[in-house]
Amino acid sequence: MSARPAPSWRPALLGVPAGDGTVRCELCPFRCRLPEGALGSCRVRRNRRGTLETASFSTAVAHLDAIERKPFYHVRPGSRVLTLAPPGCTFRCDYCVNHRLSQYGREDDVPWTGETADPAALVARAAAEGADLALSYSEPGLAPELTLELAELARAERIRVLWKSNGFLTPRAVDLVAPALDAVNIDVKAADEAAHRRLTGASLRPVLDAVERFRAAGVWVEVSTPLVPGCADSPERLGAIARGLAAVDPAMPWHLLRFTPDFRMARALPTPPEQLRRAVDAARERGLRFVYVERALGEAGRSTACPDCGTVLVRRGVWRTLEHRIADGACPGCGAVVPGRWRE
Numbered sequence: 001m002s003a004r005p006a007p008s009w010r011p012a013l014l015g016v017p018a019g020d021g022t023v024r025c026e027l028c029p030f031r032c033r034l035p036e037g038a039l040g041s042c043r044v045r046r047n048r049r050g051t052l053e054t055a056s057f058s059t060a061v062a063h064l065d066a067i068e069r070k071p072f073y074h075v076r077p078g079s080r081v082l083t084l085a086p087p088g089c090t091f092r093c094d095y096c097v098n099h100r101l102s103q104y105g106r107e108d109d110v111p112w113t114g115e116t117a118d119p120a121a122l123v124a125r126a127a128a129e130g131a132d133l134a135l136s137y138s139e140p141g142l143a144p145e146l147t148l149e150l151a152e153l154a155r156a157e158r159i160r161v162l163w164k165s166n167g168f169l170t171p172r173a174v175d176l177v178a179p180a181l182d183a184v185n186i187d188v189k190a191a192d193e194a195a196h197r198r199l200t201g202a203s204l205r206p207v208l209d210a211v212e213r214f215r216a217a218g219v220w221v222e223v224s225t226p227l228v229p230g231c232a233d234s235p236e237r238l239g240a241i242a243r244g245l246a247a248v249d250p251a252m253p254w255h256l257l258r259f260t261p262d263f264r265m266a267r268a269l270p271t272p273p274e275q276l277r278r279a280v281d282a283a284r285e286r287g288l289r290f291v292y293v294e295r296a297l298g299e300a301g302r303s304t305a306c307p308d309c310g311t312v313l314v315r316r317g318v319w320r321t322l323e324h325r326i327a328d329g330a331c332p333g334c335g336a337v338v339p340g341r342w343r344e
């Protein structure tokens, strides 16, 4: 195994000692039972002398992004987020465009190039930039300890913390982090268990449960679905996901992400724009009111229209807001409510 500059380890939350030196981790639904010295399936949590430890106080990036890039389209359009990416992911998706961060510990030739994440310094920088904080690119669900420390410091500065997550968390983990989070964009990558397991190596049910549990806790939730070939690329499969999301809340924003070849799927083809157009139509037919495509369908794919009168209320370029007309959470023309966290 090649040497890599590993992140440092710190005590972790959600470890349950079994009394025989093993520790059960209750962060994600794998619930790894770890003997002394063992790493979890995620490779960023371990049992060290009977204590659960995490490698998540490290970040590969610390840069400013438009909030639209996460993507969040119903959260303070035009605002900026200081984005962080701790190592690791619970999933092993073959298409992952961020596999050099997410697959840390699994791919021997991938060194960790991140730096120690200092919550106080990161919050101070976000405050100086007038930005919120976002954890993205890898799996923030593996960094509840960092998230809680950031949120604790950020609260005094009126800075919010947001996640782009795979949602693969235990109910206990959701309850732990929800009070620290303003918004979460969760990937729902498949319509059924078999396809989700094939793509990610994990069950779909906990992800759907997390969507509902975060919402019930008052966290703003948007959902993303990458159109991965053979998994979520047909109108039938996407329609089934849309039906499930509409049953939770037809006003929940849904982002359809164009598949781009990468990692072990470098030879697959990108999603044709026509396929994305059909997916948008299928979603609207199932009742979803806010369906978005970032690039392939131009400005129309990124705009927010009033669900009642059809007036375009938010116009977006790629990763920026061009016009924002929502007033007091409603359409200024007909008064229809447009759910979101639109202003400060």
Ligand code: SF4
Pocket: 025, 026, 027, 028, 029, 030, 031, 032, 039, 040, 041, 042, 043, 044, 045, 046, 090, 142
């Ligand atoms: S977070 Fe990691 S160690 Fe904990 S249960 Fe999940 S895979 Fe296992």
